[in-house]
Structure formats: C-alpha cells, structure tokens
Amino acid sequence: MTKPIQITQSLRTWMDVFMHRSMRGWSQFAKSTGLSMPQFSILMQLHHKGPCGLSEISERFDISGAAASQLVDKLVQSNYLERTEDPSDRRAKLLRLSENGAKLVDDGIQQRYLWLDEIANKFDAAQQKKIVEALELLTHAAQSLEEKK
Amino acid sequence: MTKPIQITQSLRTWMDVFMHRSMRGWSQFAKSTGLSMPQFSILMQLHHKGPCGLSEISERFDISGAAASQLVDKLVQSNYLERTEDPSDRRAKLLRLSENGAKLVDDGIQQRYLWLDEIANKFDAAQQKKIVEALELLTHAAQSLEEKK
C-alpha cells in the first residue's frame, strides 16, 4: 500500500512545480504581447484546433456570441486573425490565424519549449530512457481519460 | 543522437496534454467560485507562499500598489482574506487566507488532484515505480533550475 501513495505524491509534486512555472510563463508572455488573456486564448485555441467559426469560439469559451464577435474583431483589426466568409454557408465566417498571429503563437510555444529543453539536457542516457517511458505512459493514460469523457 | 530528441518530444507532448487539461480545470473552477482570475490568483499565491504584506502582492503580480489594495479589499469584504496590522511595523498590513478562503483554495486543489489520482490508478506496480522515479528526476531538475535563476 505504499506505492499508490507514492505515485500520487510524485504526480502532485510534479504538477505543482510544473504548473507554477508554466502558467507564469504563459501569462508573462501574453502580457508582453499586449494582448489580454481572453484574446490570447483565442489565438492559442485556433492554433490547436485549426480554423473555425464564431459560434465555436463562443461555445468553447462559454461566452455570448456578441462577446466572441467583439473579441475576434479586435484580433482581426490587430492583424492576428483572418475572418473570411465560409463558402459553404454564407452566414458563417471562417476564422484562422494570420501569418502574424501564427508567428506570435509559435514564439510563445518556443519559449515554453526552451525551458523544457533545459530540463531535458540535465539527464544522461539512462535517465532519459526512463523518463521517456514514464512520460509516454502518463500521456497515454491522460489522453485515454480525456476521450472517455 | 536519437535519445535527446526523444526526451524533448516526450516532454513537449506531455506538456501539451497536461497543460491543456489543467488550465481548463483551473479557469473553470475560478469561474464557478464567482471570483475573477486576478482575485483567484491572489488567493492561490497566499496559499503557496503564506501570509504577506500588500507590497509583496503588488510586486509579484506586477501591478501598482493601488491596484493591489483594491483587489485585496474586495477579497477581504468577501471574507476570503484577513487583513490585520503587522505588529512589527504599524504601517504594514498582514494578509492571510481566512478559513473561508483556505477552504476554497483547498477545494480547487482537491479537484485538480482527483484527476491525477484517476491517472495514477491506471498503472500496475512496476509502471508506478518507473513513473515515480522519472517524476522525481524531473521535479528535481525543474527545482534546481528554478533556484539557479
């Protein structure tokens, strides 16, 4: 009965350290771009899930269509987003990252990865092997939980 | 030369999956409490670093003293924070979580841990051992990087 406690504890500690650092990083980066968190989150979401319509933005962030429209409009005017008419439904709009927006998101991600690489470099081959295997187990488990939901 | 790439990739994938889920969880929880993110962050920070004065809040969040004072004031009025006079310096105030505030933060943390425990339960003893060892390596490395900075 000691093992279950141990893995529980290890996961919690790791999450605490990891999340703390990671969230600080993101919010500082967002601040440095001059974008608000809601605006930044929309860019991130478009990056991860690809182009979509306005209604999807409003659903995913649980805000009214009006709010989504206004947020997106600012991002379009700042040239981070392209808003075109959906050819298959002329009511709908297609939102996608502009070249500018894609670059901004990539820069943020690169900065986050820099920190990870610094960590990765601290281990020898044997340690790396162990870590890779463990992370694959964890990632797999997390993803399968996600899908079940 | 394949190993360094592999650990880099494993870490990145894990971070993507993990951060996504974790940040969604936190922001939904904050929303459910009726607190804004800045207010919620102050509670979290007080939880992690213990009681402090107003000026530390203003430094850590990089906002003006006035902004900090106003945010804290709302939290005091909502009964999440206690604001007492620092006996060793009568200009300064001592901010600490009230019973109410501590409970709220704990609830949030518990919810986050629930998810972790679900993941932890998916592994057999051998896998758990491997994961615990890997996470300890990672946590250690991350913490030592933190301190160097």
Place this chain on the structure above:
DNA sequence: GCATAAAGTTAAGCCCGCTTAACTAAAAAG
C-alpha cells in the same frame, strides 16, 4: 414559398482591473 432557426454584428450599459495623483500615517535617516 413562407415561417423558423441559425450565424454574426452592433449598440447600450455594467462591472472590473488598472493607472495616476493626492493623501495619511508610521518608520528611518540625517
């Protein structure tokens, strides 16, 4: 075809976070 539903936009109004500026009170420096 006509009514209804769906996708977005616009405007008015609210609350919130933040800043600067002016202020009080206490500690530190000289």
Place this chain on the structure above:
DNA sequence: CTTTTTAGTTAAGCGGGCTTAACTTTATGC
C-alpha cells in the same frame, strides 16, 4: 527633531470583457 522614505488607502478616469436586446442575412423545415 526634522526630513525623507515606505506602506497603504482613496478617488477619478480609462479601457476591456461581458451581457442583453435589436437587427441583418442566409439556411432549413414543412
């Protein structure tokens, strides 16, 4: 003891995010 610095509060004002309500335009159901 006076001056300066430090901790915090208060008020005015700006901009942002959000909501509801009213509206336009396009698709769908019957």
